[in-house]
Amino acid sequence: MVALPSLSPPPPRPSPSPATPRRRPPPPPPHATSSPPRVRSRLATVVSAASGVTDGYHSTIRSLNSRGRHVPRKSLGQNYMLNSKVNEELVAAAGVEEGDVVLEIGPGTGSLTAALLDAGATVFAVEKDKHMATLVNDRLGSTEQLKIIEEDITKFSVRSHFLPFLEENSHHTRKYAKVVSNLPFNVSTEVVKLLLPMGDVFSVMVLLLQDETALRFADASIQTPEYRPINVFVNFYSEPEYKFKVERTNFFPQPKVDGAVISFKLKNSGDYPPVNSAFNGKRKMLRKSLQHLCSSSEIEAALANIGLPVTPLAVLFLPSVTAGGPTSIQHQGKYLPPSNSSIPTLSTSSSIKTLTAATDQSPLSPPLRFSIRRRRPNQSPRGGGDLGFPRRRLPPRCRPLLPSSITGGLRRVACPKMRPVFCGNLDYDARQSEIERLFSKYGRVERVDMKSGYHGASLLFLVDGLGSTFPA
Numbered sequence: 001m002v003a004l005p006s007l008s009p010p011p012p013r014p015s016p017s018p019a020t021p022r023r024r025p026p027p028p029p030p031h032a033t034s035s036p037p038r039v040r041s042r043l044a045t046v047v048s049a050a051s052g053v054t055d056g057y058h059s060t061i062r063s064l065n066s067r068g069r070h071v072p073r074k075s076l077g078q079n080y081m082l083n084s085k086v087n088e089e090l091v092a093a094a095g096v097e098e099g100d101v102v103l104e105i106g107p108g109t110g111s112l113t114a115a116l117l118d119a120g121a122t123v124f125a126v127e128k129d130k131h132m133a134t135l136v137n138d139r140l141g142s143t144e145q146l147k148i149i150e151e152d153i154t155k156f157s158v159r160s161h162f163l164p165f166l167e168e169n170s171h172h173t174r175k176y177a178k179v180v181s182n183l184p185f186n187v188s189t190e191v192v193k194l195l196l197p198m199g200d201v202f203s204v205m206v207l208l209l210q211d212e213t214a215l216r217f218a219d220a221s222i223q224t225p226e227y228r229p230i231n232v233f234v235n236f237y238s239e240p241e242y243k244f245k246v247e248r249t250n251f252f253p254q255p256k257v258d259g260a261v262i263s264f265k266l267k268n269s270g271d272y273p274p275v276n277s278a279f280n281g282k283r284k285m286l287r288k289s290l291q292h293l294c295s296s297s298e299i300e301a302a303l304a305n306i307g308l309p310v311t312p313l314a315v316l317f318l319p320s321v322t323a324g325g326p327t328s329i330q331h332q333g334k335y336l337p338p339s340n341s342s343i344p345t346l347s348t349s350s351s352i353k354t355l356t357a358a359t360d361q362s363p364l365s366p367p368l369r370f371s372i373r374r375r376r377p378n379q380s381p382r383g384g385g386d387l388g389f390p391r392r393r394l395p396p397r398c399r400p401l402l403p404s405s406i407t408g409g410l411r412r413v414a415c416p417k418m419r420p421v422f423c424g425n426l427d428y429d430a431r432q433s434e435i436e437r438l439f440s441k442y443g444r445v446e447r448v449d450m451k452s453g454y455h456g457a458s459l460l461f462l463v464d465g466l467g468s469t470f471p472a
């Protein structure tokens with residue numbers, strides 16, 4: 001916590017006093033850096049035309065002191081922007097212009113709010129801290145151009161509270177709003193998850209985040225361990241772009257890390273990758289499921305082009321039961337098989353395909369359980385079958401139920417032991433019930449555990465069953 005100096009009248013630099021021993025010295029001239037091109041801007045104390053107030057270290061302190069020595073709260077990520085130039089660059093990055101409607105998260109002292117109002121926007125500001133909501137209200141006033149509400153953005157219902165405001169202020173024309181915010185670092189991911197799927201409300205979202213987070217959202221490569229479920233999510237719903245770095249000296253109190261501005265151009269639902277479409281007809285050939293996008297021959301050609309078959313199940317998105325990563329990966333909108341050719345890329349889909357066919361043809365009793373074991377990365381195949389999984393000795397009570405001519409090289413066995421099935425590379429918003437339904441045709445699904453953050457997969461599901469299907 002930082003004890004704030006009293007600044008009446010404001011000294012050029014706050015001098016230390018015994019009453020405020022932990023006070024930080026005023027920051028050196030802060031800089032915003034941009035790459036590329038690398039832009040360095042000096043701290044500019046800019047007079048806001050809308051408010052007639054200045055933004056900078058002293059005015060920030062003054063504003064805070066006006067609320068009874070309000071102390072910035074770390075838990076609320078209260079690191080205020082001292083550099084009006086950065087605020088202007090945020091506004092410019094979002095292309096805010098006269099008549100735009102902007103959702104601002106955490107207006108704080110109102111420095112960014114003032115820049116948005118200057119650009120001619122109508123601002124809807126959501127502030128969790130009641131002191132800061134009152135402060136920004138006192139400073140800029142609740143006018144027709146500005147609405148401030150005291151609310152936690154993570155609990156805020158955009159559709160019921162912001163949409164009516166947007167409709168009213170865009171005079172009932174079909175206009176998209178923008179999101180611009182110097183966001184508290186600790187809610188960045190939650191805000192991204194909340195707002196990115198709203199391509200029908202917002203056209204662009206420009207956020208000042210922790211530099212590391214901005215890089216992770218925008219620059220993570222599918223080939224690296226940094227590629228996480230959140231990247232699948234971000235790229236599904238938007239086109240992210242890292243704009244520029246903002247050095248920590250631009251904030252008060254100074255955080256331990258640098259910030260960066262990132263913009264997300266939100267996609268409309270029509271532009272989402274066809275993951276849901278592929279799942280709509282899980283048992284149909286992909287050329288059928290995706291036929292509303294383009295002709296069957298084009299789909300077949302596209303799949304052949306990237307080396308994938310036209311399977312009935314979504315091999316592109318569904319199970320990845322491989323030695324060390326997803327069976328298929330997305331790269332620049334294309335789904336590619338993994339580069340490591342020793343991984344049996346199509347093994348899982350072929351198994352499922354075969355099983356699907358067998359289940360369709362034969363009423364099986366007792367119910368069969370479905371399971372595929374993932375080979376550990378350092379485990380040799382031990383002469384495993386064509387699926388690349390290790391051969392295993394069947395427990396004595398297990399018995400083959402179907403000849404391999406029907407199962408196509410897979411033996412179905414009734415086995416009392418529970419076995420896990422690992423599936424990766426799933427649609428980000430795939431639901432537990434969908435997985436259960438999908439696998440229920442192979443028997444009773446005992447449990448589905450949804451995991452996240454699994455290396456190389458978007459989500460990991462664990463399905464327990466009572467029986468197994470083994471490579472022959």
Ligand SMILES: C[S@@+](CC[C@H](N)C(=O)[O-])C[C@H]1O[C@@H](n2cnc3c(N)ncnc32)[C@H](O)[C@@H]1O
Binds near residue numbers: 106184
């Ligand atoms: C990093 S400060 C930015 C303040 C101001 N926009 C600026 O640029 O100086 C973050 C602001 O968000 C507010 N805040 C923190 N958590 C919030 C939440 N969950 N919902 C809404 N506002 C929040 C804080 O109170 C603080 O005012």
